[in-house]
Amino acid sequence: xxxxxxxxxxxxxxxxxxxxxxxxxxxxxxxxxxxxxxxxxxxxxxxxxxxxxxxxxxxxxxxxxxxxxxxxxxxxxxxxxxxxxxxxxxxxxxxxxxxxxxxxxxxxxxxxxxxxxxxxxxxxxxxxxxxxxxxxxxxxxxxxxxxxxxxxxxxxxxxxxxxxxxxxxxxxxxxxxxxxxxxxxxxxxxxxxxxxxxxxxxxxxxxxxxxxxxxxxxxxxxxxxxxxxxxxxxxxxxxxxxxxxxxxxxxxxxxxxxxxxxxxxxxxxxxxxxxxxxxxxxxxxxxxxxxxxxxxxxxxxxxxxxxxxxxxxxxxxxxxxxxxxxxxxxxxxxxxxxxxxxxxxx
Amino acid sequence: xxxxxxxxxxxxxxxxxxxxxxxxxxxxxxxxxxxxxxxxxxxxxxxxxxxxxxxxxxxxxxxxxxxxxxxxxxxxxxxxxxxxxxxxxxxxxxxxxxxxxxxxxxxxxxxxxxxxxxxxxxxxxxxxxxxxxxxxxxxxxxxxxxxxxxxxxxxxxxxxxxxxxxxxxxxxxxxxxxxxxxxxxxxxxxxxxxxxxxxxxxxxxxxxxxxxxxxxxxxxxxxxxxxxxxxxxxxxxxxxxxxxxxxxxxxxxxxxxxxxxxxxxxxxxxxxxxxxxxxxxxxxxxxxxxxxxxxxxxxxxxxxxxxxxxxxxxxxxxxxxxxxxxxxxxxxxxxxxxxxxxxxxx
Numbered sequence: 172x173x174x175x176x177x178x179x180x181x182x183x184x185x186x187x188x189x190x191x192x193x194x195x196x197x198x199x200x201x202x203x204x205x206x207x208x209x210x211x212x213x214x215x216x217x218x219x220x221x222x223x224x225x226x227x228x229x230x231x232x233x234x235x236x237x238x239x240x241x242x243x244x245x246x247x248x249x250x251x252x253x254x255x256x257x258x259x260x261x262x263x264x265x266x267x268x269x270x271x272x273x274x275x276x277x278x279x280x281x282x283x284x285x286x287x288x289x290x291x292x293x294x295x296x297x298x299x300x301x302x303x304x305x306x307x308x309x310x311x312x313x314x315x316x317x318x319x320x321x322x323x324x325x326x327x328x329x330x331x332x333x334x335x336x337x338x339x340x341x342x343x344x345x346x347x348x349x350x351x352x353x354x355x356x357x358x359x360x361x362x363x364x365x366x367x368x369x370x371x372x373x374x375x376x377x378x379x380x381x382x383x384x385x386x387x388x389x390x391x392x393x394x395x396x397x398x399x400x401x402x403x404x405x406x407x408x409x410x411x412x413x414x415x416x417x418x419x420x421x422x423x424x425x426x427x428x429x430x431x432x433x434x435x436x437x438x439x440x441x442x443x444x445x446x447x448x449x450x451x452x453x454x455x456x457x458x459x460x461x462x463x464x465x466x467x468x469x470x471x472x473x474x475x476x477x478x479x480x481x482x483x484x485x486x487x488x489x490x491x492x493x494x495x496x497x498x499x500x501x502x503x504x505x506x507x508x509x510x511x512x513x514x515x516x517x
Numbered sequence: 518x519x520x521x522x523x524x525x526x527x528x529x530x531x532x533x534x535x536x537x538x539x540x541x542x543x544x545x546x547x548x549x550x551x552x553x554x555x556x557x558x559x560x561x562x563x564x565x566x567x568x569x570x571x572x573x574x575x576x577x578x579x580x581x582x583x584x585x586x587x588x589x590x591x592x593x594x595x596x597x598x599x600x601x602x603x604x605x606x607x608x609x610x611x612x613x614x615x616x617x618x619x620x621x622x623x624x625x626x627x628x629x630x631x632x633x634x635x636x637x638x639x640x641x642x643x644x645x646x647x648x649x650x651x652x653x654x655x656x657x658x659x660x661x662x663x664x665x666x667x668x669x670x671x672x673x674x675x676x677x678x679x680x681x682x683x684x685x686x687x688x689x690x691x692x693x694x695x696x697x698x699x700x701x702x703x704x705x706x707x708x709x710x711x712x713x714x715x716x717x718x719x720x721x722x723x724x725x726x727x728x729x730x731x732x733x734x735x736x737x738x739x740x741x742x743x744x745x746x747x748x749x750x751x752x753x754x755x756x757x758x759x760x761x762x763x764x765x766x767x768x769x770x771x772x773x774x775x776x777x778x779x780x781x782x783x784x785x786x787x788x789x790x791x792x793x794x795x796x797x798x799x800x801x802x803x804x805x806x807x808x809x810x811x812x813x814x815x816x817x818x819x820x821x822x823x824x825x826x827x828x829x830x831x832x833x834x835x836x837x838x839x840x841x842x843x844x845x846x847x848x849x850x851x852x853x854x855x856x857x858x859x860x861x862x863x
Binding site for chain 2 (some may be wrong): 215253312315375412416446448456462464
């Protein structure tokens with residue numbers, strides 16, 4: 172797997188009151204990042220450890236504030252609330268980080284670089300504020316040319332937000348690389364960008380440029396690799412975020428889709444009036460919507476079973492998911508990616 | 518029909534090299550605006566008149582540059598190229614307008630207020646530069662609540678861009694009002710905003726806020742009227758703009774859809790590799806995509822026959838369109854809105 176990941180820094184990750192279940196940026200960085208996490212900040216879990224909550228990731232202490240964190244190079248905001256706002260209760264931690272000479276990295280809709288206090292303090296201390304969700308100025312409309320690249324394009328699509336699309340794309344890219352396939356990960360969201368060190372934050376671009384901002388990345392990387400695993404966003408039936416999903420579907424012109432879902436989820440998170448429809452509805456919508464621009468097929472499913480305690484029940488859930496979908500399925504984090512990689516035409 | 522249209526100003530409308538067929542902002546303002554158009558600027562047609570090209574709109578001279586335009590209060594940029602850029606060949610006209618004390622109104626992705634020369638000149642001369650495509654700062658994500666308003670929501674959807682969605686929404690709103698129905702037009706694009714004097718430029722908002730920016734307008738107006746005619750954008754199968762279309766579909770939660778098409782168009786304009794699929798495909802995609810969020814039905818079709826010379830051929834085209842769609846259809850500009858209004862559940 173090819174990345175331009177920064178790597179090698181020592182970082183603290185802010186995840187107040189949300190670690191680990193509702194801190195997907197923090198857990199993504201722990202699982203896939205190439206920086207060393209020296210502490211997680213969560214005032215509700217101070218004194219605990221990462222390993223009390225997550226397995227398969229490097230351990231680190233959980234502390235109550237930046238003042239309690241060990242020496243490090245950067246503070247990363249590791250939570251992304253609905254709406255992407257900045258919570259003022261984080262202000263002392265960011266201030267403390269800057270005063271200690273740490274860079275601060277955030278993926279919020281609220282830009283730290285436009286916060287007067289932080290901007291001035293950062294200038295004084297000579298540290299960098301990095302808003303990875305701030306798009307470049309030169310993005311524009313799509314040209315409808317992503318299908319002209321040599322690489323096979325595999326896009327993760329979801330039944331909802333936060334079901335594991337980025338994780339599945341990263342796991343597939345890593346596993347493909349281990350099999351000797353020249354694979355690259357195409358990041359489209361703040362966590363993917365933080366992990367990879369590049370990428371367009373698709374949900375922050377001008378809506379008219381949604382497809383174009385994805386297409387640009389496909390065109391840039393598509394002739395250098397044999398397969399691109401594109402990180403999907405949101406869900407095509409999400410009342411708030413479907414526009415982003417649709418733009419990625421048409422802008423990336425995928426050949427193959429992997430439908431991601433979380434075991435047991437029955438309604439759109441935060442929009443409980445919107446029930447999760449049957450899987451066949453998702454397949455019909457994703458394939459039907461893709462086809463007039465570029466034919467794509469749902470060839471496999473990924474089920475996130477992190478909320479299922481025992482492996483046996485998780486295996487049953489994956490089997491039931493595969494059955495309902497009528498395609499191979501797996502939980503790539505829990506059980507590996509073999510079924511999914513075999514289902515792809517690589 | 519209720520509008521907050523500015524009205525009563527004398528305006529010149531810039532449409533260089535594109536009037537009338539490819540100047541949809543200019544023609545929309547001529548047809549539906551409440552300002553007096555004193556001249557159209559088109560260097561290719563200087564000396565001709567609006568009435569040489571369009572019927573059913575107030576006449577005005579066509580001039581080669583702002584220097585040749587009569588006294589007026591504002592210059593409106595009446596063309597919107599793909600990508601929304603500013604063409605430097607328009608610079609002398611904008612400069613001349615400002616120097617003559619005219620306000621300048623534009624709906625481009627390029628903001629006149631951020632152009633150093635224009636901004637400085639406008640300050641000197643005390644005129645206003647108004648970028649109607651610049652969204653407000655306080656927009657945010659949708660809440661999925663547009664279906665809670667009292668009004669019936671009617672959305673125009675299209676087979677492509679520039680097929681007449683705004684026109685159909687405006688014609689329906691006007692005709693409904695003439696029948697005594699309390700109807701309002703919900704503008705979502707630069708021309709609709711210029712005509713109405715309010716509205717969110719949906720294709721310019723942060724992509725994450727696409728649905729939310731529509732929803733906000735529905736919530737604001739939805740309990741003050743019996744029916745809202747929402748201006749659709751783009752097409753759900755457009756390689757570049759489908760994200761905006763999708764966000765409007767889910768954000769406005771329409772009850773009824775009117776499918777708009779231009780007679781004879783066979784491929785997506787500017788993306789000729791993408792064929793216009795059969796109408797049944799559009800119906801399946803629009804209704805299928807809407808349903809998980811809010812059920813919507815394509816109840817009528819609107820066919821733009823402006824490129825068909827004789828009425829008889831146009832009538833046949835409308836009949837064939839209705840036949841293929843399996844729903845009543847009309848060309849509201851050429852033949853009136855009766856069939857469409859009757860098809861709606863008002």
